[in-house]
Amino acid sequence: MKIKSILCLMIVSMIVLSGSTIFAQPSIPRARIPSNVSSDVRGAIETLYDQDPVARAKAARHLDEMGLKAESAIPFLVAMLSDDVLIDPIEEHIHWGSSEYEVILKTSPARQAARTLINLGESAVDPVIAALKQGDAKTQREAARILGDIESPRAVPPLMDALKNPSWEVREQAVDALGEFEDPRALRPLLAALKDDAWQVRREAIDVLEDFQDPNTVDELRAALRDAHWQVREAAAEAMGEFEDPRVMDDLIRALKDSNWRVREAAAEGLAELEDNRAIKPLTDLLKDAHWEVRIAGAEALGEIEHSQATSALISGLRDENWRVRIAVAEALGDIEDGAAVESLGHALRDDHWRVRMTAAEALGEIEDARAIPSLSTALKDENWRVRQAGAEALGEIEDPQSVRPLTGALKDEIPWVRREAVEALGEIEDREAVDALCDALKDDFWQIRMEAAEALGDIEDGRAVPCLGAALKDQNWHVRLAAAEALGEIEDTKAVGALVNAMRDEMIQVRLAVVEALGELEDPKSIEPLCRALKDESWLIRREAADALGEIEDSRAADPLIGVLNDANRLVRLEAIEALGEMESRQAVPTLIDALKNNDWQIRMETAEALGEIQDLRAVDALMLALKDVDWRVRQEAAEALGEIGDRRAMKALMDAMKDENKDVRRQAAEAIGEISE
Numbered sequence: 001m002k003i004k005s006i007l008c009l010m011i012v013s014m015i016v017l018s019g020s021t022i023f024a025q026p027s028i029p030r031a032r033i034p035s036n037v038s039s040d041v042r043g044a045i046e047t048l049y050d051q052d053p054v055a056r057a058k059a060a061r062h063l064d065e066m067g068l069k070a071e072s073a074i075p076f077l078v079a080m081l082s083d084d085v086l087i088d089p090i091e092e093h094i095h096w097g098s099s100e101y102e103v104i105l106k107t108s109p110a111r112q113a114a115r116t117l118i119n120l121g122e123s124a125v126d127p128v129i130a131a132l133k134q135g136d137a138k139t140q141r142e143a144a145r146i147l148g149d150i151e152s153p154r155a156v157p158p159l160m161d162a163l164k165n166p167s168w169e170v171r172e173q174a175v176d177a178l179g180e181f182e183d184p185r186a187l188r189p190l191l192a193a194l195k196d197d198a199w200q201v202r203r204e205a206i207d208v209l210e211d212f213q214d215p216n217t218v219d220e221l222r223a224a225l226r227d228a229h230w231q232v233r234e235a236a237a238e239a240m241g242e243f244e245d246p247r248v249m250d251d252l253i254r255a256l257k258d259s260n261w262r263v264r265e266a267a268a269e270g271l272a273e274l275e276d277n278r279a280i281k282p283l284t285d286l287l288k289d290a291h292w293e294v295r296i297a298g299a300e301a302l303g304e305i306e307h308s309q310a311t312s313a314l315i316s317g318l319r320d321e322n323w324r325v326r327i328a329v330a331e332a333l334g335d336i337e338d339g340a341a342v343e344s345l346g347h348a349l350r351d352d353h354w355r356v357r358m359t360a361a362e363a364l365g366e367i368e369d370a371r372a373i374p375s376l377s378t379a380l381k382d383e384n385w386r387v388r389q390a391g392a393e394a395l396g397e398i399e400d401p402q403s404v405r406p407l408t409g410a411l412k413d414e415i416p417w418v419r420r421e422a423v424e425a426l427g428e429i430e431d432r433e434a435v436d437a438l439c440d441a442l443k444d445d446f447w448q449i450r451m452e453a454a455e456a457l458g459d460i461e462d463g464r465a466v467p468c469l470g471a472a473l474k475d476q477n478w479h480v481r482l483a484a485a486e487a488l489g490e491i492e493d494t495k496a497v498g499a500l501v502n503a504m505r506d507e508m509i510q511v512r513l514a515v516v517e518a519l520g521e522l523e524d525p526k527s528i529e530p531l532c533r534a535l536k537d538e539s540w541l542i543r544r545e546a547a548d549a550l551g552e553i554e555d556s557r558a559a560d561p562l563i564g565v566l567n568d569a570n571r572l573v574r575l576e577a578i579e580a581l582g583e584m585e586s587r588q589a590v591p592t593l594i595d596a597l598k599n600n601d602w603q604i605r606m607e608t609a610e611a612l613g614e615i616q617d618l619r620a621v622d623a624l625m626l627a628l629k630d631v632d633w634r635v636r637q638e639a640a641e642a643l644g645e646i647g648d649r650r651a652m653k654a655l656m657d658a659m660k661d662e663n664k665d666v667r668r669q670a671a672e673a674i675g676e677i678s679e
Helices: 002-017 039-047 053-078 099-105 109-134 137-150 153-164 168-181 184-193 199-212 215-224 230-243 246-255 261-274 277-286 292-305 308-317 323-336 339-348 354-367 370-379 385-398 401-410 416-429 432-441 447-460 463-472 478-491 494-505 509-522 525-534 540-553 556-565 571-583 587-596 602-615 618-627 633-646 649-658 664-678
Strands: none
Touching: 039 053, 053 109, 109 137, 109 153, 137 153, 137 168, 153 168, 153 184, 168 184, 168 199, 184 199, 184 215, 199 215, 199 230, 215 230, 215 246, 230 246, 230 261, 246 261, 246 277, 261 277, 261 292, 277 292, 277 308, 292 308, 292 323, 308 323, 308 339, 323 339, 323 354, 339 354, 339 370, 354 370, 354 385, 370 385, 370 401, 385 401, 385 416, 401 416, 401 432, 416 432, 416 447, 432 447, 432 463, 447 463, 447 478, 463 478, 463 494, 478 494, 478 509, 494 509, 494 525, 509 525, 509 540, 525 540, 525 556, 540 556, 540 571, 556 571, 556 587, 571 587, 571 602, 587 602, 587 618, 602 618, 602 633, 618 633, 618 649, 633 649, 633 664, 649 664
């Protein structure tokens, strides 16, 4: 009640003091400061009356830092919303030096008070609503903004009423605030705002209605495209494209001839969103517009539509006098991916502006036509390194062996990013001719290039790379060693076993994991002993990967070590060992696996049943028949499948009983198993 009485006095005081020339301060007498507030809150409120605007702003900021403790200051903060004396920012971390940011960075006591009210949230809503209804225009505008930021549903009706405020600035801010809510109640008043006397309000209403995405607003937006003010028409064109409604197509096409170039630009952007082929002809006409910004919008829109019908006109645009337009045209041609543009884009690689040349190279990469290789090869010698980099990337996208020789030459480029792109491109082409050059790249000064070279050699999968990749397993950078190990696994040449085994002592677990995985892919018997040792590694990740690798090699010598792993502390390692024993069809593991069917972990039991099915040992039949009554349906299903694989007729009765299982998947699997045994 005390806050409400202060608020009423505040509103009366604001009305009386409206237009006063005294320095801005809360319009509530100091004597009305509550006596029961804490000393720090009281001190901050009293500072709001200071003649120095910086002190007032800092006091509002201090109240913000107090949080909900500062609720009693709300009426005084509301009374400051017209205190718009501009001052330097009070945040110490802002250090913009350029004068062009001065207006943006200026603050005021009102702005600091508003931020505090926003952070106080719901407790500030009613006082701010009161200020919206009865304050001066400055206060009302700021109140509308605050209510939009707090987003309390209680603010919607008063904000709707504010759309009738005499001040267009208040109405504009009320429209903006209503947009934060996207409340259906506001739709009708916002549509009415499209006929507001102030163009600023009409424009803001369009922006807000665009966020609503209500199809019933399309006709009103179409009408706004004929507004007397160009900024309203511009906003309408932008919004209509976002709706992607076929009804707006003809309106946007007509807007391409608007007297204002910004409207034409917005109409082109709107048509880009629609991606309708009917817009191609009028958009190509736009490539001759007097304003280069409009020509760019036309080119970008044609690129979004991605139809070869626009290729010819865009090719002509590669000769535009403005380099920015030529960039947009080249990008559009890349989006369309029409081979008819290859020759012209090749000529654009000789453009005077390096950005155009770079974009032309990128476009040729998107088109992926081998006819571009000679031009792109020349671009690898461009004076600008970004063009050379784009040329290398494009050659990689084309993936033609003709590019190997020029790309290997680019591995000597002075710029590391060009060399790296050339290495990646050679990996994408996957041609054996690049092996020697990529092996040389494994000695590059930059570890990223060495890593990419290793990956590229893995993609090519040529055994000639094994020695240099083996040497890379000792690289000073672990990322390179990791890539080398993975590459050796992809090449699958047993000559790499020795180097990989030595690398199992690498200090980085990521490298050791890759080495163990590579040994599994090589499937060489010489890897058995070191992999079995890895089953005792301190890291469970290594132990699990070693079990997986041994399963891939499928050598019976690994059976006993894997059986020992069935007691591993980590369940994921145990699961991998069970799977590996099944893959190698280890009969000596059957007794241990039968015991594992009694494990408390359902996943262990399920994996064990699957492994016993792969081994197909008759000793497992009785245990698997018991597993048909397991509490977990997944174990029962796997046991039924395993019995079908073993094919022993002793399981028929148990499988017939399983045909009555409560789970349909178990019943289905039991039926399949009976069918397999009966064959």
